[in-house]
Amino acid sequence: MKRTHRRVPYGLLAPFALVFLLFFAFPFLYSLYLSFFVNSGGTNHFIGLRNYGVAWQDTNFWYALFRVVYYGVVQVAIMLVLALALALLLDSRFVKSKAVFRIVYFLPYAVPGVIAAIMWGFLYSPQLDPILAVFKLFTGGNPVNILANGHVLYGIVNMAIWEWTGYNMTIYFASLTSIPIELYDAAKIDGCNESQVALHIKLPLLRPTIIMTVVLSIIGSLQLFNEPFILSSMTSIPWNYTPNMEIYNMAFAYGNFTYSATLSIILSVITFIASLLFMYATSDERKTKKVRLHRRMAKGQAGNHASEVRAEGGEVV
Amino acid sequence: MSVTGPSFSTTSLQRKHHARGLKNSAKTLLTMALVIVMAAYFLLPLYWLLVSMTKNTTQLFNTPMLAFPSHLNLGANLRWLSSYQGGIFWRWVLNSVIYAVITSCGATLISAMAGYVIAMYNFRFKRQMSFAVLGALMVPSAAMVIPVFLMIKSLGLINTYAGVILPMLFNPFGVYFMMVYIHEAMPMELIDSGRIDGANDYGIFFRIGMPLIRPGLVTLLLITFVSTWNNFFLPLVLLNNSNLYPLTLGLDIWTANLNTAGAGQPLYPLILIGAFLSILPMLILFPLLRNYIVSGIAMGSVKS
Numbered sequence: 208m209k210r211t212h213r214r215v216p217y218g219l220l221a222p223f224a225l226v227f228l229l230f231f232a233f234p235f236l237y238s239l240y241l242s243f244f245v246n247s248g249g250t251n252h253f254i255g256l257r258n259y260g261v262a263w264q265d266t267n268f269w270y271a272l273f274r275v276v277y278y279g280v281v282q283v284a285i286m287l288v289l290a291l292a293l294a295l296l297l298d299s300r301f302v303k304s305k306a307v308f309r310i311v312y313f314l315p316y317a318v319p320g321v322i323a324a325i326m327w328g329f330l331y332s333p334q335l336d337p338i339l340a341v342f343k344l345f346t347g348g349n350p351v352n353i354l355a356n357g358h359v360l361y362g363i364v365n366m367a368i369w370e371w372t373g374y375n376m377t378i379y380f381a382s383l384t385s386i387p388i389e390l391y392d393a394a395k396i397d398g399c400n401e402s403q404v405a406l407h408i409k410l411p412l413l414r415p416t417i418i419m420t421v422v423l424s425i426i427g428s429l430q431l432f433n434e435p436f437i438l439s440s441m442t443s444i445p446w447n448y449t450p451n452m453e454i455y456n457m458a459f460a461y462g463n464f465t466y467s468a469t470l471s472i473i474l475s476v477i478t479f480i481a482s483l484l485f486m487y488a489t490s491d492e493r494k495t496k497k498v499r500l501h502r503r504m505a506k507g508q509a510g511n512h513a514s515e516v517r518a519e520g521g522e523v524v
Numbered sequence: 525m526s527v528t529g530p531s532f533s534t535t536s537l538q539r540k541h542h543a544r545g546l547k548n549s550a551k552t553l554l555t556m557a558l559v560i561v562m563a564a565y566f567l568l569p570l571y572w573l574l575v576s577m578t579k580n581t582t583q584l585f586n587t588p589m590l591a592f593p594s595h596l597n598l599g600a601n602l603r604w605l606s607s608y609q610g611g612i613f614w615r616w617v618l619n620s621v622i623y624a625v626i627t628s629c630g631a632t633l634i635s636a637m638a639g640y641v642i643a644m645y646n647f648r649f650k651r652q653m654s655f656a657v658l659g660a661l662m663v664p665s666a667a668m669v670i671p672v673f674l675m676i677k678s679l680g681l682i683n684t685y686a687g688v689i690l691p692m693l694f695n696p697f698g699v700y701f702m703m704v705y706i707h708e709a710m711p712m713e714l715i716d717s718g719r720i721d722g723a724n725d726y727g728i729f730f731r732i733g734m735p736l737i738r739p740g741l742v743t744l745l746l747i748t749f750v751s752t753w754n755n756f757f758l759p760l761v762l763l764n765n766s767n768l769y770p771l772t773l774g775l776d777i778w779t780a781n782l783n784t785a786g787a788g789q790p791l792y793p794l795i796l797i798g799a800f801l802s803i804l805p806m807l808i809l810f811p812l813l814r815n816y817i818v819s820g821i822a823m824g825s826v827k828s
Contacts, residue, residue, distance in 0.1 A: 214724075214725055215641065215645045215647040215725075216641060216645075216725040216726055216729065217641075217647075218726065219637035219638065219640060219641045219725075219726070219729060220637070220638050220641045220642075220653070222633075222634045222637065222638070222693075223634050223635070223637065223638035223694075223699060224638075224653075226634065226690070226691075226693045226694040227656060227660065227694060227696075229675065229690070229694075230672055230675065230690065230691040230693075230694040231660050231668065231694055231696075233675055234668060234671035234672045234674060234675040235668070235671055237671065237674055237675060237678075238670065238671035238674060241674065289562075292558075293559070293562060296555055296558060296559055297559070299555065301551050301552045301554075301555035301556070302552075302555055302556060302559055303552075303556065308559055308563055310810070310811055310814060311563045311566055311567060312562065312563070312566055313810075313814060313818070314566060314567070314570070314807070314810060315566055316750075316817075317750065317803065317806035317807065317810050318570075318754075318803050318806070319753065319754035319756070319771075319772050319802070319803070320754060320756065321754070321756045321772040321775065321776055322772070322775065322799045322802060322803055323569075325775060325776075325779050325795065325799055326569045326570075326572070326573055326799065327569065328779070329572075329576075329796075330569060330572065369565070369566065369569065372566075373566065374821070377818050377821065377822070378821065378822055381818070381822040401551075426664065427664065429664075429667075430664045430666035430667060432666055432757055433756050433757065436760075436776075437776055437779065440779060440780040440782070440783050440784075441779075441782070441783060451666055451667070451669075451757075454669075454670055455669075455670070455757075455760075455761070458670055458673070458761075459761070464670075464674065467670050468670060468671065468674065471667060471668070471669075471670045471671055474667045475663045475667040475668065478662070478663055478664055478667055479659075479662050479663050482661075482662035482663075483662065486662075
């Protein structure tokens with residue numbers, strides 16, 4: 208279909224190829240190279256795979272990895288239920304001023320993660336004693352310190368829920384808007400009420416979108432850094448709380464760049480494999496559909512941009 | 525528009541018709557209550573920030589947290605913010621603007637050019653290019669921060685504007701987004717007809733292609749702008765000269781000093797008003813930007 212043009216404007220490709228090499232390929236290869244060395248007395252000595260052996264026995268690194276996976280599962284589970292519920296509610300006929308709520312829910316996306324962490328850090332601080340008073344009802348009047356060690360992960364979960372629920376709801380809502388209305392009419396004729404339609408028609412049709420958001424959120428949580436890093440000045444969060452925090456501190460607090468590079472390589476590869484597994488698990492049946500949907504969406508966007516996309520955008524998975 | 529699927533025959537009128545039906549006021553009431561409670565959850569921290577930036581340190585700890593103080597200290601806080609360390613806060617604002625504007629314009633242009641060639645031409649490395657884009661998409665940028673730091677260091681660009689901006693010009697999501705968008709938004713015949721009219725391939729892209737794909741460009745520009753404005757990890761690693769900090773990094777340094785003994789007067793009011801000012805442009809523009817951003821996210825949601 209696409210014809211081969213004799214002249215190809217390689218000049219248009221060149222800037223991307225350049226930044227790809229300079230800021231993706233070379234850094235990765237350079238880190239891979241560095242990971243075979245150890246630095247002592249200012250010079251690098253080749254040690255083969257020994258850094259990887261150290262990493263293999265770095266129980267804290269794997270524990271930190273386990274922690275962010277656990278964090279991801281908890282956070283995604285709660286966020287997903289909330290986002291789905293909100294999308295379904297906003298898609299029902301029981302809600303007025305839907306447009307206003309959609310903007311309000313999406314608003315935290317505009318707030319930098321750093322500012323969100325600072326805000327919630329203040330809100331959690333027992334000195335200000337804010338909403339925490341509510342928790343005292345459950346603990347027999349004992350003060351609750353979310354910033355204490357045992358709870359702080361859930362404090363971060365709450366921050367992430369606050370930041371990303373509206374974002375995910377927006378994706379679900381876009382998906383819902385693209386469900387053909389005939390389905391609803393048929394269901395009505397069969398005597399379904401609103402909640403049955405939501406459970407038996409809308410939810411199953413959202414399934415591919417849900418799978419995608421789940422896995423992407425968990426992959427994203429492997430990279431957790433900003434929130435625990437900001438909170439570490441207010442709490443006893445250790446320097447190696449998440450994989451990325453260990454990588455950062457290994458380099459900048461301990462000056463061990465070779466080992467930090469080793470851990471970076473391991474984390475990148477793990478994320479890459481997780482993404483591949485995800486693509487493999489979700490792609491087979493939708494490969495052809497995806498192409499078609501992209502085509503439709505792009506056509507819509509070229510026309511009346513915003514409204515068309517709201518109607519079609521969500522289908523893309 | 526008339527391509528496929530029953531969903532496209534649906535008009536908003538039909539949707540309204542679907543939405544009508546038996547009104548159930550009890551259900552409406554319950555649902556509205558739920559929806560409003562959630563709205564409160566999303567808005568309260570922002571409202572708290574709005575209230576808190578009008579307080580001085582004493583008021584912050586001694587007045588009800590969601591009530592404005594009897595005497596507003598907004599003016600005093602603002603003056604303190606503007607004079608503290610020679611008004612370094614406004615320097616950070618300027619830096620954030622510089623980083624975000626240059627990065628979003630540059631990354632969007634680079635992505636559009638690459639996406640255009642990959643979408644519209646057949647060439648020898650087309651497959652490899654597409655794989656490179658998808659592969660890079662699958663490694664989140666946070667995992668690459670230390671490798672990128674080492675690269676920037678060997679280029680001698682630590683503590684420079686260029687050092688922060690250049691790595692962010694690499695935006696595989698942008699290329700993927702433009703690839704998909706241009707593939708569908710631009711007819712192949714355009715290149716042929718442009719050639720007949722005597723234009724070369726570059727002229728065709730810049731004079732015919734760019735105007736055609738403007739909605740996609742704006743969407744990508746806004747998404748990149750927001751993510752650069754919010755970026756933290758990369759500048760944290762690449763900068764240790766506070767004159768070059770973006771807002772996120774500057775505010776984090778003030779926050780970290782709150783609990784450091786001997787760091788001087790605690791800067792609570794500065795952090796709070798600074799945080800509010802740093803999200804204010806976003807909050808004001810948000811209703812306008814939202815449609816673009818949402819469509820971009822929905823379209824590119826293959827990557828978070």
